[in-house]
Amino acid sequence: MRFVQIVLLAIILTFVALNNKSLYAQDNGALGAGIVLGSPMGPNVKYWVNPHAAIDFGLGFEDDFTIYSDFLWHEWKLFPQPAKGKLAGYLGLGLRYQDKKRDDEFGFRTVAGAAYWIASAPIEVFLELAPVFQVAPDTDTDFDAGIGLRYYFTGL
Numbered sequence: 001m002r003f004v005q006i007v008l009l010a011i012i013l014t015f016v017a018l019n020n021k022s023l024y025a026q027d028n029g030a031l032g033a034g035i036v037l038g039s040p041m042g043p044n045v046k047y048w049v050n051p052h053a054a055i056d057f058g059l060g061f062e063d064d065f066t067i068y069s070d071f072l073w074h075e076w077k078l079f080p081q082p083a084k085g086k087l088a089g090y091l092g093l094g095l096r097y098q099d100k101k102r103d104d105e106f107g108f109r110t111v112a113g114a115a116y117w118i119a120s121a122p123i124e125v126f127l128e129l130a131p132v133f134q135v136a137p138d139t140d141t142d143f144d145a146g147i148g149l150r151y152y153f154t155g156l
Contacts, residue, residue, distance in 0.1 A: 031153050032124055038146025040066035046124075046150055052076075056092075064101070068144075070094030070111050070130075084119035096132055096144070107134035109144065122152035 032046045040060020048054045052074050060066030070092040078089035092111035098104065113128030130144040 032122075032150035033153070034124075034148055034150035036060075036146040036148035038148075039144050040068065041146070042066075044148055044150065046072075056094075060098075065099040066096065068094055068096040068109060070109055072111065072113075074115070079114070082116070086117040086119075088115050089113070090115060090128075094130075103137045105134050106136040107132045107140075107142065122154055124150045124152065126150070 030048045034044055036042065036044045036058060040058065040062060042059040042061045044056060044058035046054050046056040054072045054074065055069065056072060057069045058067070060068075071094060072090045072092035074088040074090045076086070076088050079087045081087055090111070090113050092109070092113075094109040094111060096105075096107050096109050098106075109130045109132050111128055111130040113126055115124050115126040117124050125148070127147050128145070132142040132144055134140040134142060
């Protein structure tokens with residue numbers, strides 16, 4: 001039952017964010033959807049709330065079901081900009097829940113990554129590393145890492 005409540009809360013928060021007309025939209029669109037390969041592996045969405053901040057939400061379907069969400073801060077001057085496209089570094093904080101076979105696990109993610117936006121298409125390619133500090137059912141550490149691709153929907 002706890003899992004259903006978390007999913008419903010995530011869906012409600014996503015719709016509230018999508019319906020807020022004052023939110024910032026990137027040049028390619030405010031909402032991107034794609035996939036992450038790594039751990040956790042599965043679909044991911046990202047929504048920009050201003051020029052330097054975004055919220056991402058993802059699901060993982062490996063051995064265990066995973067759901068996570070992060071608030072990400074982007075820095076556009078961290079790396080030299082390429083001749084075409086845009087390159088940003090980012091840091092973030094978030095939450096992760098895993099439905100383990102024995103015990104459900106809950107923890108905090110700290111995210112570091114780099115993202116490149118292709119100049120000729122509304123596509124973002126990214127790489128991120130995320131140490132996880134588990135707090136339930138006991139304290140422990142874990143590590144998420146992935147490479148991904150998102151398509152940005154224009155006009156949203």
